[in-house]
Amino acid sequence: MKVGKLYVVSIFLLSATGCGKRQLNAADYVHYVQEDKNHLKKAVKMQDMEFDIQYKPYDYIVLLESRNDPAYDREKRMKQLAGTAWFNISFHKTNTEISALKEGATSLDDYDQRLNYFLNYASKDIVLVYGGDTLKPVSYLFENNYNVGPEETMVVGFVFPGKDPAPLKDMQISYYDRLFHNGIIKASFSAETLKEIPNLLNTNNKI
Amino acid sequence: MKNTFLRTVILSVIISLLSSGLVYVLLSNQSRKTAVVDAIKLFNQYNMKKELETKEKTRLEAMSKVLDSLTNKIKVAQASKDDQTAKMLFDRFNQLKQQLRDEYNQSNQLINQEVWKRLNPLIDEFGKKKNLHLIIGANGMGSVLYNDEYYDLTPELVTYVNKQYEGR
Numbered sequence: 001m002k003v004g005k006l007y008v009v010s011i012f013l014l015s016a017t018g019c020g021k022r023q024l025n026a027a028d029y030v031h032y033v034q035e036d037k038n039h040l041k042k043a044v045k046m047q048d049m050e051f052d053i054q055y056k057p058y059d060y061i062v063l064l065e066s067r068n069d070p071a072y073d074r075e076k077r078m079k080q081l082a083g084t085a086w087f088n089i090s091f092h093k094t095n096t097e098i099s100a101l102k103e104g105a106t107s108l109d110d111y112d113q114r115l116n117y118f119l120n121y122a123s124k125d126i127v128l129v130y131g132g133d134t135l136k137p138v139s140y141l142f143e144n145n146y147n148v149g150p151e152e153t154m155v156v157g158f159v160f161p162g163k164d165p166a167p168l169k170d171m172q173i174s175y176y177d178r179l180f181h182n183g184i185i186k187a188s189f190s191a192e193t194l195k196e197i198p199n200l201l202n203t204n205n206k207i
Numbered sequence: 208m209k210n211t212f213l214r215t216v217i218l219s220v221i222i223s224l225l226s227s228g229l230v231y232v233l234l235s236n237q238s239r240k241t242a243v244v245d246a247i248k249l250f251n252q253y254n255m256k257k258e259l260e261t262k263e264k265t266r267l268e269a270m271s272k273v274l275d276s277l278t279n280k281i282k283v284a285q286a287s288k289d290d291q292t293a294k295m296l297f298d299r300f301n302q303l304k305q306q307l308r309d310e311y312n313q314s315n316q317l318i319n320q321e322v323w324k325r326l327n328p329l330i331d332e333f334g335k336k337k338n339l340h341l342i343i344g345a346n347g348m349g350s351v352l353y354n355d356e357y358y359d360l361t362p363e364l365v366t367y368v369n370k371q372y373e374g375r
Contacts, residue, residue, distance in 0.1 A: 042374050045328055053374075172374065176262070183255050183321035187374035 022198035026063055026207045029200050033060045040197070042187035048095045049180060053173060053187035054088040058166065059200045061086060063207050074204075082165050084138075085128065085158045087173055089185075092151040099147050100180065117179050118142040118154065125176040128158045131169035135159070167194050240337070242360040243351055246344040249326065252365045255372050256322045263314045270307050274300065329368045 024032055033040050034054070044051045058081045066072035093100050101118070105111040123140035139157035154175075160167070167189075174186040250256060277300045284293035334342050337360070345351035 044374065047324055047328055181317060181321050181324070183325055184258055184372075186372060190375075 021196075023201045024198045025201045029059060029198065030063055030207055032198060033057060038196075039193045040189065042189075044185045044187070045094070046182050048093055049100065049182060050092060050094050051175070051177075051182075051185045052088075052090045053185070054090070055171075055187075055189050056086040056088065057197050058082075063200075067207060083160050083163070085130070085160065085167050085171060087128075087156050087187075088153050089126070089156065089173075089175055090151050090153040097150050099145070099150050099152060101152060102147055114179060115144070118152070119144075122154060122175075122179075123156065125178055126154070126156055127174055129172045129174070130158070130160060130167070133161050135161070167191075240339045241341045241343065241358060242334075242337070242339050243343045243345050243354040243358045244330075244364050245359070245361045246346045248361050249365055249368070250322060252369075253322055253326060253372070254369045255325060256318060259318045259321065263318065267307065267311060267314070270303070270310065274303055274307065277303065325372070326368060329371055330364070332371075333364055333367050 032038055033056070035041070036043070040057070041052060041054045044053070058078055061081060062072075062074055062077055065077065066074065091100055093103050096103055101114045102111060105114060119142050122142065123137050126137055126140070128135045128137075135158045137156045138159045139155075141155040143153040143155060145152065156173075168191060170188065170191050171194075172186055172188040174184055176184050277296055281293055281296045281300060284290075284296055330342060333339075342360075343351055343354075345354070
């Protein structure tokens with residue numbers, strides 16, 4: 001009898017804790033998304049290079065974009081983002097502070113060719129497997145930091161087939177690194193991980 | 208009398224020091240873990256290697272189709288006794304064949320390089336996680352003549368590297 005009661009109470013407690021999503025303020029939300037242990041940021045390490053793939057939930061994008069813009073229209077931006085998935089693919093050399101684009105480049109032409117690849121061709125080497133669909137990027141931007149830092153970033157966006165308002169299925173992004181010959185870089189984000197992303201406590205909150 | 212006693216004490220101290228040293232060496236050797244991994248199996252069963260090969264295969268097959276079409280054209284030229292055209296096509300055929308061979312060798316070399324670039328840090332990581340002190344790579348060239356299954360961590364390492372590759 002006692003065991004039965006305990007069982008019922010445990011189930012009640014488990015379901016009660018599972019129902020409500022965590023609520024975080026703006027700063028904590030950004031921190032949550034960027035923290036490795038929450039599996040929204042994945043690192044792929046090679047001998048002399050590291051790739052970091054960051055999945056960017058809509059609230060995260062909005063929080064970063066609205067930082068220095070008092071007239072930022074959150075609602076409008078959220079509508080634009082609905083049905084899409086956004087990632088940052090960043091890379092840097094682990095054995096030097098010099099940008100991977102510059103490191104080992106034998107001439108200005110060599111550097112230009114590398115830059116040209118990231119500006120015009122790298123997007124063709126990126127795909128997202130969403131559920132059973134293989135998607136090509138609808139948006140791509142290479143953030144050229146003009147050698148002010150060692151890290152370079154590709155920003156890439158995909159549109160979901162069907163009517164998913166936000167990612168609901170397992171996602172796997174892959175990038176075939178033809179330039180530095182590191183093979184295929186993959187990062188997976190499970191539906192479970194996506195479901196666990198907390199809600200933003202106050203949408204008017206800024207970081 | 209006193210001398211004999213002192214000698215016995217010193218001797219017993221030396222013996223106990225030596226035996227505890229021996230026990231320490233034996234125990235520390237026991238905790239030193241070694242594993243054997245079939246390097247060829249690991250390489251061939253790594254998902255990235257399979258995917259890179261599939262990508263390259265598509266490209267090389269397209270080149271190979273051009274060669275097939277040239278072979279047909281050469282046959283037609285020979286049948287119609289058009290020696291000049293046949294020779295020109297044959298030169299082109301040889302040129303392309305060499306190019307295909309070079310591309311094939313280069314792609315093999317590149318896949319090899321890319322795969323080991325990824326596998327090496329993963330093997331290090333695996334060794335550290337499993338508290339291993341040594342991983343011996345068996346490659347069928349005689350470096351490992353025998354090991355029982357206890358020491359063979361190939362399947363476990365293959366699972367590990369593929370899981371890491373898939374980004375999970």
